[in-house]
Amino acid sequence: MTTPRELVRKAVEFDRPDRVPLQLWVLPWAEEHHPAELRAIREAYPDDLLSAPCLAKSGLLPDPPERYRIGVFVDEWGCVFTNAQSGVIGQVHTPLVADWEDLDKLRTPDRTLDLDREGIDAFCRGEDRFVLAGVWLRPFERLQFLRTTETLYLDLAERPSALFELLRRVHAFYCAQAEAWARTEVDALCIMDDWGGQSSLLVAPALWREVFKPLYRDYVEIARRAGKYVFFHSDGYIVDIIPDLIEIGVHALNAQIFCMGLDRLAATARGRIAFWGEIDRQHLLAFAAPDEVARAVRDVHARLGAGGGLIGQCEFGAGARPENVETVFRTWREIGGGMT
Numbered sequence: 001m002t003t004p005r006e007l008v009r010k011a012v013e014f015d016r017p018d019r020v021p022l023q024l025w026v027l028p029w030a031e032e033h034h035p036a037e038l039r040a041i042r043e044a045y046p047d048d049l050l051s052a053p054c055l056a057k058s059g060l061l062p063d064p065p066e067r068y069r070i071g072v073f074v075d076e077w078g079c080v081f082t083n084a085q086s087g088v089i090g091q092v093h094t095p096l097v098a099d100w101e102d103l104d105k106l107r108t109p110d111r112t113l114d115l116d117r118e119g120i121d122a123f124c125r126g127e128d129r130f131v132l133a134g135v136w137l138r139p140f141e142r143l144q145f146l147r148t149t150e151t152l153y154l155d156l157a158e159r160p161s162a163l164f165e166l167l168r169r170v171h172a173f174y175c176a177q178a179e180a181w182a183r184t185e186v187d188a189l190c191i192m193d194d195w196g197g198q199s200s201l202l203v204a205p206a207l208w209r210e211v212f213k214p215l216y217r218d219y220v221e222i223a224r225r226a227g228k229y230v231f232f233h234s235d236g237y238i239v240d241i242i243p244d245l246i247e248i249g250v251h252a253l254n255a256q257i258f259c260m261g262l263d264r265l266a267a268t269a270r271g272r273i274a275f276w277g278e279i280d281r282q283h284l285l286a287f288a289a290p291d292e293v294a295r296a297v298r299d300v301h302a303r304l305g306a307g308g309g310l311i312g313q314c315e316f317g318a319g320a321r322p323e324n325v326e327t328v329f330r331t332w333r334e335i336g337g338g339m340t
Helices: 004-012 028-033 035-044 100-105 117-125 139-147 149-158 161-182 205-225 239-248 262-269 290-304 322-335
Strands: 022-026 049-051 071-074 080-083 130-132 188-192 229-234 252-255 274-276 310-316
Touching: 004 130, 004 310, 022 028, 022 035, 022 322, 028 035, 035 322, 100 161, 130 188, 139 149, 139 161, 139 205, 161 188, 161 205, 188 205, 205 229, 205 239, 239 252, 239 262, 262 290, 290 310, 290 322, 310 322
Parallel strands: 022 310, 049 130, 188 229, 229 252, 252 274, 274 310
Antiparallel strands: 071 080
């Protein structure tokens, strides 16, 4: 019998898996507002892939609950997040690097690089599911956390030399983090940066290719040298850079495919990169009837499936209706092994 790990590998490699693998992403909002329905969905549709625990030799590096509570949260870099809504993550309003003179005070969280490989590897060996690294490589978002989003956009326009020194330090940390996780037995490394607005990239494609694409190429090369897959997440409209992600060797993309259009994505990337979700959470999951949600899932399968290339990921986040989330997974199950 095909294990979930093999199922995901077949999906990513377009090797006609027996069915579409499934994964539920859950924000604490769903746990607070719909605990019973969430438990039922998890029991009926178990995940085929999951993240490894973030184990360092100093102990488990937790995702503390205060990250999602109303108030203030300080992350491992020292960035201060202010949260006005329970169950989601807040925003940084006060930059850690407010002036370039602050750059010398910046300390990367190097203790997170000293992984408990034995513990992580034991976790991976004990799983028949596909295991993602327990951290995300996120240079663009980290720069925003360190400088604030508004200031970073000014930095990218003005190009001070100190910005590139900051970027060098951030990138060096993420390269070291990628190397550390690549030495474990996880199946894939993960990259996460939100690059899209509703209908365009947040920066010019040329700027993205000049400044950020080389960073991602480095992370992908580290992963591939170690025989790992690369999974990439970005919210928003990013169709302009999907060919670049394919070029540098990303295997699976989690993106808001409905704001880009299924036909456009099919013409751009069908059969060249695996689509790791997602079903539209702006409109369908929050406001549609279940039969509309089911049609959307079948449209994704018809337009983007290519002998595999699909992972049925869905986020149960703020505003999503439990019956619509359940419909997503039930429909993928009904499609079964119908690989186009």
